[in-house]
Amino acid sequence: MMPPDDVRKHPVVLAITGASGAPYAVRLLQALVACHVPTWLIVSSHGWRLLQTESGIADLASLRTAVGEAAFDATVRVFDDNDRGALPASGSARTSGMIVCPCSMGTVSAIAHGTSRSLVERAADVTLKERRKLLLVPRETPLSLVHLENLTAVTRAGAIVLPAAPGFYHGPQAISDLVDFVVARILDQFDIEHAVGRRWGDAS
Numbered sequence: 681m682m683p684p685d686d687v688r689k690h691p692v693v694l695a696i697t698g699a700s701g702a703p704y705a706v707r708l709l710q711a712l713v714a715c716h717v718p719t720w721l722i723v724s725s726h727g728w729r730l731l732q733t734e735s736g737i738a739d740l741a742s743l744r745t746a747v748g749e750a751a752f753d754a755t756v757r758v759f760d761d762n763d764r765g766a767l768p769a770s771g772s773a774r775t776s777g778m779i780v781c782p783c784s785m786g787t788v789s790a791i792a793h794g795t796s797r798s799l800v801e802r803a804a805d806v807t808l809k810e811r812r813k814l815l816l817v818p819r820e821t822p823l824s825l826v827h828l829e830n831l832t833a834v835t836r837a838g839a840i841v842l843p844a845a846p847g848f849y850h851g852p853q854a855i856s857d858l859v860d861f862v863v864a865r866i867l868d869q870f871d872i873e874h875a876v877g878r879r880w881g882d883a884s
Contacts, residue, residue, distance in 0.1 A: 691718035691757070692870065693768050693778035693807070695800040698726025701782030701819040701844050702734035703855070706746055707863045708781055711876050713751045715867070720768055720775070722800050724761045726784065761799045768803035777813030778803055779866060782844060785820050785827050792833035808837050815869050817862070819844040840869060850878045 692712065696705045705727075712719045723731070723743075731737040737746055744752045759766045767773040780787060780800065787800060791814075796802040807814040816839055820827060831841050842865060846858040860877035867874045 690774045690776045691720045692776050693720045693722065693803050695778065695780045695783075695787075695803065696721075696723045696727035696731065697780060697782060697784045697787045697800060698724060698730050699782035699784040699787075699819045700730070700734065701817070702730050702737070703859045704817065704819075704844055704862055705731070705781050706735055706737065706743075707856075707859050707876075708779070708866055709743075709756070710747050711863055711867060711874060712872075713747055713755045715872050715874055716755065717872060719756045721756050721758045722761050722768065722803065723758075724787075724798060724800055727761075730782070759799060764796070764799050764802050766799055769799060769806060771806050771810045775807070775812060777815070777870065778807040779815045779817070779870075780804060781815075781817035781866065782819045783816040785818065785830070788816060788818060788827070788830045788834060791816070791839070792830040792837070804839075808839065811838065813870065814839040815866060816841050817844050817866065842866060842869065849880065 694709060694712065709719065731743065737743050740758060759768060790797060790801040791804045794805055796805045804814055816834060818841065835841055844862050846861040850861065852858050864874065864877040867876060
């Protein structure tokens with residue numbers, strides 16, 4: 681599958697933070713690479729801990745292996761979350777938007793209040809100010825009033841909140857089917873043609 685021209689021309693920024701949901705992040709990165717979408721990857725320190733705990737991915741080498749080294753190297757550019765002067769921190773660096781998957785409630789709060797303490801947070805701030813698509817994939821339950829108010833604030837600022845809440849109407853048979861359900865919705869938001877998961881009415 682090939683992405684639309686605008687997505688292929690400019691990279692998508694993908695941030696992985698510390699909310700539970702590492703399988704979503706890994707599958708999404710695999711799908712972006714499979715669709716030949718240039719991807720700027722930022723993993724927070726808590727994101728790396730999450731990848732280790734939930735997916736057994738301890739470092740960048742392990743992540744490259746999970747995605748496929750050749751495809752990863754051809755498509756993905758990695759940035760240090762501590763480098764707030766990196767390309768994703770500048771509005772003059774053109775992107776097709778940003779995805780934070782999974783998105784911790786701490787990251788939601790920082791984006792809602794514009795604190796920009798890390799590259800992930802600064803890149804999200806830039807995405808909003810440049811009026812580009814910012815998609816947040818929170819995975820938290822239950823939600824406190826603080827969480828709900830912060831999610832409302834980022835939505836009012838222009839972000840899209842897409843909770844990691846898979847459906848069951850497609851008859852999932854494995855955890856991977858539930859993961860694909862969410863990843864497919866994320867790709868749809870960026871108009872990326874893909875073959876991830878099944879759509880309603882698809883009997884194949």
